[in-house]
Amino acid sequence: MSEPVYSLETRNLNLWYGRFQALTDVNVRIRHGLITALIGPSGCGKTTLLRCFNRINERYGDVTITGEIRVQGRNMYDPDVSLVELRRHVGMVFQRPNPLPISVYENIVFGLRLHTPRAELSRQILDEAVEQALREVGLWDDLKDRLHQRATELQLEQQQKLCLARLLPLKPEVILLDEPCSALDVDGTRAIEELMLSLRGRYTFLIVTHNMSQARRISDECIFMLMGRVIEHARTEDLFLKPSDPRTADYIEGRYG
Numbered sequence: 171m172s173e174p175v176y177s178l179e180t181r182n183l184n185l186w187y188g189r190f191q192a193l194t195d196v197n198v199r200i201r202h203g204l205i206t207a208l209i210g211p212s213g214c215g216k217t218t219l220l221r222c223f224n225r226i227n228e229r230y231g232d233v234t235i236t237g238e239i240r241v242q243g244r245n246m247y248d249p250d251v252s253l254v255e256l257r258r259h260v261g262m263v264f265q266r267p268n269p270l271p272i273s274v275y276e277n278i279v280f281g282l283r284l285h286t287p288r289a290e291l292s293r294q295i296l297d298e299a300v301e302q303a304l305r306e307v308g309l310w311d312d313l314k315d316r317l318h319q320r321a322t323e324l325q326l327e328q329q330q331k332l333c334l335a336r337l338l339p340l341k342p343e344v345i346l347l348d349e350p351c352s353a354l355d356v357d358g359t360r361a362i363e364e365l366m367l368s369l370r371g372r373y374t375f376l377i378v379t380h381n382m383s384q385a386r387r388i389s390d391e392c393i394f395m396l397m398g399r400v401i402e403h404a405r406t407e408d409l410f411l412k413p414s415d416p417r418t419a420d421y422i423e424g425r426y427g
């Protein structure tokens with residue numbers, strides 16, 4: 171059997187906000203093409219770990235990081251890996267849908283315009299990218315006649331799907347999602363979950379969720395964190411049915427706040 175391929179990897183990762191240590195000795199390997207869920211009580215470091223993979227944490231002033239973070243086998247901090255290039259490979263969807271206040275069409279081609287020399291982007295290339303991205307997220311039929319509508323006027327569920335769609339023209343390897351359903355109702359949540367399942371295999375998904383039923387429904391693997399440490403990383407079924415650490419059992423049985 172061949173070795174599993176890892177899209178993301180950390181080695182002895184530590185992170186401090188000022189003097190507060192938010193991540194301690196984190197060693198994780200996120201498998202290519204699967205959905206991996208990050209779970210754990212509030213404040214345990216899920217979002218911090220997620221944000222390490224596209225270097226968003228560095229926006230927050232006094233942050234110190236030690237250890238290694240690898241994306242597709244390459245050390246993210248190698249001098250020849252640019253932030254722009256990294257963000258091309260690793261896209262992110264946030265808690266609240268945050269499309270730009272421009273048209274649906276322009277939202278989707280925004281990344282392409284940023285990353286591709288203008289001369290290489292014909293109208294046909296852009297049109298095809300828009301159609302393909304909207305088809306991938308199941309929005310084409312709904313929006314094909316409304317491509318020039320302002321994206322912020324769409325329903326929340328459509329906005330969140332659009333936020334995923336706008337990553338796709340850049341052909342990302344990894345999509346990070348930080349509680350992507352927290353602003354959505356039950357139907358919206360189901361739609362995003364179904365979308366992730368339909369895209370499974372094509373992208374590597376790493377999702378932070380507070381919703382354990384959601385983690386159970388959609389993820390292949392689960393990482394349970396507590397106070398900045400990874401306590402257990404296992405196949406989702408195993409983690410929920412036979413957790414190997416008593417602290418994982420306590421959490422999934424609701425004994426933590």
Ligand SMILES: Nc1ncnc2c1ncn2[C@@H]1O[C@H](COP(=O)(O)OP(=O)(O)OP(=O)(O)O)[C@@H](O)[C@H]1O
Pocket residue numbers: 187190192210211212213214215216217218219230380
């Ligand atoms: N920008 C920041 N500056 C200082 N401390 C921060 C910052 N962001 C997060 N923290 C702290 O780091 C710890 C981990 O936070 P993080 O948001 O990663 O946890 P989380 O597990 O995602 O929590 P939640 O589930 O509530 O979103 C918390 O104690 C939090 O207060």
